[in-house]
Each structure stands twice: as structure tokens, then as C-alpha cells.
Amino acid sequence: MFKKFSAMMLALVLLLSFSVSAHAEGKPVSIWLDGQQIEFGQEAPYIEQGTTLVPVQPMFEKLGYEVSWDEERTTVTGTKEDLSVSFHTDSAAAVVNGQEIGLLVPPALKGDTLYVPVRFISELAHYKVTWDHENYAVQLVLKEGSKGFLWKTESKGNTVYLLGSIHIANIDMYPLDKKITDAFKASDYLTVEVDLSDENLAFEEMLEEIGTFQDGTTLKDHVSADTYEQLGDILEGLGLERTTYDAYKPWVVASTLESVTLLIEGYDAQIGIDMYFMSHAKQMGLPIISLETADFQLELLDSLYEKEQEQMLVQSMDSFMGGAGEEFEKLIEMWITGDDAALTSFIEESAVDEAGYKAMLVDRNIGMADKIAEYLNGEQGETYFVVVGAAHMLGDDGIVPLLEKKGFTVERQ
Numbered sequence: 001m002f003k004k005f006s007a008m009m010l011a012l013v014l015l016l017s018f019s020v021s022a023h024a025e026g027k028p029v030s031i032w033l034d035g036q037q038i039e040f041g042q043e044a045p046y047i048e049q050g051t052t053l054v055p056v057q058p059m060f061e062k063l064g065y066e067v068s069w070d071e072e073r074t075t076v077t078g079t080k081e082d083l084s085v086s087f088h089t090d091s092a093a094a095v096v097n098g099q100e101i102g103l104l105v106p107p108a109l110k111g112d113t114l115y116v117p118v119r120f121i122s123e124l125a126h127y128k129v130t131w132d133h134e135n136y137a138v139q140l141v142l143k144e145g146s147k148g149f150l151w152k153t154e155s156k157g158n159t160v161y162l163l164g165s166i167h168i169a170n171i172d173m174y175p176l177d178k179k180i181t182d183a184f185k186a187s188d189y190l191t192v193e194v195d196l197s198d199e200n201l202a203f204e205e206m207l208e209e210i211g212t213f214q215d216g217t218t219l220k221d222h223v224s225a226d227t228y229e230q231l232g233d234i235l236e237g238l239g240l241e242r243t244t245y246d247a248y249k250p251w252v253v254a255s256t257l258e259s260v261t262l263l264i265e266g267y268d269a270q271i272g273i274d275m276y277f278m279s280h281a282k283q284m285g286l287p288i289i290s291l292e293t294a295d296f297q298l299e300l301l302d303s304l305y306e307k308e309q310e311q312m313l314v315q316s317m318d319s320f321m322g323g324a325g326e327e328f329e330k331l332i333e334m335w336i337t338g339d340d341a342a343l344t345s346f347i348e349e350s351a352v353d354e355a356g357y358k359a360m361l362v363d364r365n366i367g368m369a370d371k372i373a374e375y376l377n378g379e380q381g382e383t384y385f386v387v388v389g390a391a392h393m394l395g396d397d398g399i400v401p402l403l404e405k406k407g408f409t410v411e412r413q
Contacts, residue, residue: 147338
């Protein structure tokens with residue numbers, strides 16, 4: 001239970017260049033987009049160090065990017081909806097939405113043509129990339145949008161869309177289903193559990209105050225000797241001192257270690273569903289409302305008994321040693337397919353620990369449902385796009401059934 005929810009509550013995946021086996025000397029490689037071969041004329045694709053490179057401008061255009069060239073900076077940029085990708089002729093990295101990302105094979109300038117890795121720009125544009133060795137071809141197929149968990153309810157001229165999210169994600173979750181993006185575009189407000197985007201410093205200060213021991217004791221005094229010893233071994237393996245987290249309470253260390261594990265395995269809170277919509281809301285100037293506060297969430301974790309906190313830490317260490325990838329792959333697949341039955345089972349499994357389930361879900365769901373009911377009973381006729389963890393949505397104590405008990409009709413989208 002705590003392993004799942006520590007990851008669900010807290011945290012761009014690096015896209016690997018498309019690698020293939022060594023190719024026959026001089027054998028041409030073709031690029032196929034949704035079943036149609038792309039003709040490049042004299043600017044033919046080629047393979048370098050196991051990576052297929054393509055001329056950037058025509059490839060950008062075929063993928064639906066708008067292309068611009070900065071001659072002074074010798075930089076080519078492709079933009080598509082909310083995505084911006086730039087390549088500099090003298091750089092081994094790309095810049096994606098302002099973030100520099102290294103490439104296994106750097107862009108190559110041949111004459112006046114800049115070549116870039118086809119997998120890199122294709123996956124950013126939400127295409128699935130596969131290698132057909134028999135035909136020596138790269139196949140690009142546009143991925144379907146993730147269905148997610150979306151509900152809609154209306155009352156007194158007000159509309160609320162409820163989206164159950166996964167806070168830590170990977171690039172496979174994108175693009176999103178059009179129903180989700182259309183609902184967001186139609187909304188007057190974005191509502192999230194807590195908006196930390198402009199409060200990083202304040203959050204760090206709160207975490208330092210709430211999440212550290214203030215009585216002169218250290219972590220070693222609050223967990224078993226075996227747990228402390230195992231944590232020390234893990235920290236040493238990461239190149240850190242065994243005492244690095246001595247000042248922090250077990251729940252803080254558990255959450256931190258869980259985040260490190262997921263980052264290592266390619267999962268990132270920065271591309272989670274919540275952050276996706278908060279980023280877009282800020283670009284659009286859409287107001288963001290928080291259902292909870294950062295100190296409330298921190299104090300909630302801090303209120304767990306020491307035994308429960310140590311259990312969180314032990315499970316986080318087990319995940320680090322054994323890998324959390326398989327479990328999160330199931331969560332992401334559940335979200336991509338919009339599998340309500342799988343979500344309900346996930347929530348029911350969490351209910352085994354009654355105390356933790358009540359603190360982490362039941363009590364919080366009641367407060368969230370009450371605030372959402374206020375939106376529906378308002379007099380302004382407004383539309384709200386509410387994004388909270390998927391685990392809050394279903395089950396006997398979920399937000400959806402709580403709203404139905406209040407008399408609202410909630411429809412799955």
C-alpha cells in the first residue's frame with residue numbers, strides 16, 4: 001500500500017536513439033509513415049553507429065511540425081502544438097521545450113542538409129518507431145491517444161470534468177485521447193490536488209521543517225538496525241555517505257528513494273499527467289486551483305505511525321533493489337487503456353491496510369468531493385477540469401460515488 005502511494009503522491013524521459021544491427025555496406029534504408037514511404041530525393045536517410053539519421057526539414061514537415069531556421073544561430077526548430085524541438089549544427093544535444101537532451105548520435109551536417117535521429121523526433125511527435133530488418137525500413141505509426149479515466153458531471157449550468165491521473169509517468173502515456181484534451185480546452189479553471197509549480201522554495205522549507213527530526217534524534221533512533229544498515233548500503237552504492245539522510249524522517253527517505261528508483265527506470269513526475277496540465281494551464285493563462293495544501297499533504301504523511309513509516313521505507317528499499325518497473329508498467333497500461341476494473345482492483349488492494357487507506361484516501365476523498373460539489377452548486381455557470389490521482393476516483397469511498405450520493409449524475413467519458 002505505502003509503496004504504491006508514496007510513488008503516487010510524490011516525484012523528460014531521455015528518448016533513446018533508434019538502434020539497429022550493423023547494416024550492409026551501401027544498402028539504402030527507407031522511412032515509412034503510416035504505411036506510405038517518404039521520398040527524400042537526393043537527401044537519402046542513412047545509418048550511423050546503429051542509428052538512422054534523416055534530413056531534418058522534410059522529416060519535420062512530414063511529422064506535422066512547422067519548421068524555422070535561425071541562420072545567425074545556425075539552429076533549426078520544429079514546433080507542433082505545445083512541442084518545440086531545436087537542433088544546433090554544432091551541438092550533440094537537442095533542446096526540447098527549453099530542456100537540453102543529449103543524443104547518442106549527434107546531428108550531422110552534410111552539405112546544406114542537417115541530419116538528425118529519426119526515432120528522437122518521431123517519438124516526440126507521438127509516433128511508434130519500429131525497425132523492419134528484412135526490408136531495411138523504419139516504420140512510423142501514429143499512436144492512439146491514451147484513454148485515461150475521465151468523467152463529466154453538470155449542475156445549475158456548471159460543468160466539472162474529473163480526470164484520474166498518474167503523478168509519475170513516462171512518454172508512453174502520450175498523446176492523450178481527444179476527449180481529454182477537448183475537455184481541458186473547454187474549461188475555465190484547472191483544479192489539482194496541490195499546485196507546487198510556483199512554490200518550490202516554500203515547499204522545500206516546509207519539508208525541511210516537517211520532515212526532519214527536531215528533538216536531537218536521528219533516523220537511526222526511529223528504525224530497526226537492519227533497516228538502517230540496508231539503507232546505508234544503498235546510499236553507499238549511490239556514492240553517498242551512509243548518514244546522508246540521518247536528519248530526515250522515514251517517510252521522507254522512503255519517498256525520496258522511491259523517486260530515485262522510478263527516475264532510474266525512466267519514470268518522471270515532470271511528465272506526469274498533473275504536471276502536463278499545469279504546464280499547459282500556465283501557458284494559456286488558465287487559473288489553477290488547489291484542492292489541498294502542501295503542508296496538509298506533508299503533515300498527512302508525517303502523521304503516520306513510526307511502524308507504518310518504516311514499512312514505507314522498507315518497501316521503497318525493496319523496490320530500489322528489485323526494480324519498480326513492472327508494477328508501474330501495469331499502472332501506466334491501466335491508464336492508457338482506461339481500464340476501470342483494473343483501477344478498482346488497485347484501490348481494493350490498497351484498502352487492506354485500513355488505517356493507511358483511511359488516511360490516504362477515504363478522508364481526503366470526502367474533502368475533495370465537498371469542494372467539487374461547491375463548484376457544481378455555484379452561480380457563475382463555469383467549467384472546471386479537475387485532475388487528482390486515479391486512486392481517488394472509484395471504489396466505495398471514491399470521489400465519483402461520493403458525488404453520486406450527493407445527487408449528482410456522473411458520466412464516464
